[in-house]
Amino acid sequence: MNTYGILGYPLGHSFSKKYFEEKFDQLQVEAEFLNFELPSIQELPKTLKEKTELKGFCVTIPYKEEVIPFLDEIDPLAEKLGAVNSVQIIKNGEHTRLKGFNTDIYGFQESLKEFIGEKRPKALILGTGGASKAIAGGLEDLGIEYRFVSRKAQPNQFTYDQLTKEIIQYFKLIINCSPLGTFPKEDTCPCIPYKHLGEKHFLYDLVYNPAETLFMKKGAEQGAKTHNGLKMLHLQAEKNWEIWNAK
Structure with a gap:
């Protein structure tokens, strides 16, 4: 049986397993999708050796950079x-x-163009992990x-406490690449001055x-337009499927 999966830790929030299992049903293909929830990337070679039918896998937090070697x-x-995410x-x-x-x-580019149309507003990227590099x-x-924007001071970057009213009003597109707000920690969010946001x-x-x-929610309360990452995930998942099954 063809096997696919996702590598990350933790994976309780991942949508990939359900998405691909539904895809297998729609295409009427015999396949399985596994969660490789590994606490250490060093366990990857052993996992790959055990899963001989594996044709491809997604990579999510925190291994998008660590998987490269x-x-x-x-x-x-x-x-x-x-x-790398695939x-x-x-x-x-x-x-x-x-x-x-x-x-x-x-996935990001196509979903962003749908969100902002022809506009090209200047952007703040919140977070500096593996996902932020693709963004x-x-x-x-x-x-x-x-x-x-990072928690620690770096050249040519802002820290969160440096975000003034002028900066927020100059950068009209704000992209959260951090995991803050993800289930089950829905009561968390990036620490930016939301009061300076507008329509x-x-x-x-x-x-x-x-x-x-x-x-x-905090952005919408100030009149800002908002968009989540689900469409991006759908688009990149379809691209993953295309890559895994390329001849």
Whole structure:
């Protein structure tokens, strides 16, 4: 039986298993989707050795960067971004190769264009983890100026306590790439001065569970338009399926 899966830790919030199992039913294919909830990336080789029917897997927090040393090959775009969220398993006789891709950038760009239309507002990226790299790459490709916001001071980045009224009003697109607000911690959100948001702001949250995060609620209260990460996930999942089953 063909096997697919997702690598991450923890995986209680993941939508992938349900999504792909429904896809298998729709396509009437005999396959299974497994959660590889590994507390250490060092357990990956053992897991791959045990799952001989595995054709590909998604990669989520916190392994989008840590998985790279375990790959035999990496797609140029994923290498440029420095983050992988999809791995294709290529078998040739007894030889097995792992090739990494980044489909987050595709899912993000397509869903963002649907959200903001032809506008190209300057953007703040909240968080600097693996997901944020795809977001930055997607913005750059669309010609959108951006700055990262991090808890720790870094060159050419803002810290959260540096976000003034002037900065918030200059950057009209704010993208949450942190896990804050994800179930079961729905009462958390990025610490930005929400009171300075207005109807010209767009808040995009990569979190999709819950459907409306506290980040989105606080933005909506100020008149900002909001969008969660579910459409992005659907788009990148379909791209993953295409990659895993490429001849």
